[in-house]
Structure formats: C-alpha cells, structure tokens
Amino acid sequence: MSRVLAIANQKGGVGKTTTSVNLTASLAATKRRTLLIDLDPQGNATMGSGVDKRNLAASSYDVLMGERTLEEAIVTDIPAGYHLLPANADLTGAEVGLLEELGRELRLRHALETVRERYAYVLIDCPPSLNMLTVNALVAADAVVIPTQCEYYALEGLTALLETIDKIRRFLNPGLRVEGLLRTMFDPRNNLANEVSRQLLDHFGDKVYRTVIPRNVRLAEAPSHGLPALMYDKSSTGAVAYLALAGEMLRREAAGAATSLN
Numbered sequence: 001m002s003r004v005l006a007i008a009n010q011k012g013g014v015g016k017t018t019t020s021v022n023l024t025a026s027l028a029a030t031k032r033r034t035l036l037i038d039l040d041p042q043g044n045a046t047m048g049s050g051v052d053k054r055n056l057a058a059s060s061y062d063v064l065m066g067e068r069t070l071e072e073a074i075v076t077d078i079p080a081g082y083h084l085l086p087a088n089a090d091l092t093g094a095e096v097g098l099l100e101e102l103g104r105e106l107r108l109r110h111a112l113e114t115v116r117e118r119y120a121y122v123l124i125d126c127p128p129s130l131n132m133l134t135v136n137a138l139v140a141a142d143a144v145v146i147p148t149q150c151e152y153y154a155l156e157g158l159t160a161l162l163e164t165i166d167k168i169r170r171f172l173n174p175g176l177r178v179e180g181l182l183r184t185m186f187d188p189r190n191n192l193a194n195e196v197s198r199q200l201l202d203h204f205g206d207k208v209y210r211t212v213i214p215r216n217v218r219l220a221e222a223p224s225h226g227l228p229a230l231m232y233d234k235s236s237t238g239a240v241a242y243l244a245l246a247g248e249m250l251r252r253e254a255a256g257a258a259t260s261l262n
Helices: 016-029 044-048 060-064 089-097 104-113 132-140 152-171 191-207 217-225 237-261
Strands: 003-007 034-038 083-085 121-125 143-149 177-186 208-214
Touching (some): 003 132, 016 034, 016 044, 016 121, 016 237, 034 044, 044 217, 060 089, 132 152
Parallel strands (some): 034 121, 143 177
16 A cells, blocks of 8 residues: 655754655665655755756646646656656745645645555655645645754754644644654764653654664765765665665554554
8 A cells, every 4th residue: 555754844954855865765675666756945855866956847836736747747767766756946836826726735635646556655855844835745645754853953843843743633634643753864972962862762752763864974975966875875874774764664564564454
C-alpha cells in the first residue's frame, strides 16, 4: 500500500530538503518505487535531484493551480532512480492564487489520487513555514517525518509544528500522525546536542528514530553536484545514515503490518 510522508518542520535549516532527497534516494535503492514532491519555492530538492529549476516544462505550481495533472508534471529520468515533481520560484504564486479557490487545502491530495498507488512511497519536501503549501502537504499526507536539530530553538519550532499537526488532524485530515522524529546534523561532541537528544527520547520515546544523521561534509557537498549522497559518495557517513534510516522505516512498517494482522 502506498504511503505519503510529509517532511516538515516550521523551523528552517534543520535538514528537511537533505532528508527528503536522501531518504527518497535510499528508499529507491531498496527497489521501492518512489516519488519526491518538491513543495518549497526555493526548489532545492529539485536542484539536489539534478533537475534545473530554471528550465521546467511544468512544476508543482501548475499542479496546485490545476493547469497540469501530476502525471504530466512528473520528471521520471532522475539519476537516483526515483520520480520527481519539481518546483521553482513560481510556487510562491500559488499562495496568492489559491486564496480565493474552493478546496484550496485539498489541491495536492486530489492531484495525488490519480498516481499514488503507483508508488510505494511519496515524500513531500515542505517549505520552512506554515503556509498554504505546508497545509496542502499535511492534508495530503498519511504521516509526518520531522527532522530536527538537537538545539534549544529547534525544540520551540517542534512545539509549534505539533500544534499545527493537531489542528490539521482535527479539521482536515483525521488520519494524520507523526511518523517519527529524526535527529539531524548531530555532533556527539556537543554537550547541548546530547542533552536535547535525551530530552527528545524522554518525551517522545519510540517516535524518535534510532538512526541519527551526523554532520557530514559529503552530505553537504552532494546537492551542488545535483546528486543525493548515496550517488555522490556512497561510503560517506551521511549516505550510510540515510540508508540506515530507510531500513529502520521499512522494519517499522513491516512490524506494524504484522501487528495489525494479529
């Protein structure tokens, strides 16, 4: 069964796009048919996938505005083996364009209905703010993966996001849940990082992934080459960590399926 995951955090700079691109590539490497939706006007997931955001025939903007179907806008020849719905700065226009549209929060969900069963996983890279784009992602998603740095301000952003998820659940998407919290850019030599990590584990328990994404130069370099770390340097600690995360997610899913059968 297809699963739609929003990669979201209202705080910027926590590794949302890095996680979106590298987790999608890692899931594709396990032979799962995977789609990455870039819903950030910065288009970083698009560029990080090797697609020039300045020269798009169609984008997520066209899909949200009903000018193209999702199938028409998908790029299928991504070197890492997944499919991509690209984005660029045009997407900022969707904020204004959707304001007076009926069912504006449901645009992405409806667009996905025609293709989602073709994919094992659909990942949505959200912008670093709570706006109509993020709301569309959360309404379309089955669950949310929350990348977070282990620092004080990240905890404040996390609280705001959880409040938003609760509101979306109550009014627009009752099935929405938190899939997991992912500790990113982690430096075990940092005392504050270790303390915040302990707080996350104490508060959220097994919702926190055991996999931790380290600070890694190769992971940071890969987007400038239009590649996920797995293709840029598959032996790097960043690439290995995202492969481990994909494995952990698949094991969790298998365990959940087994439990539901009993």
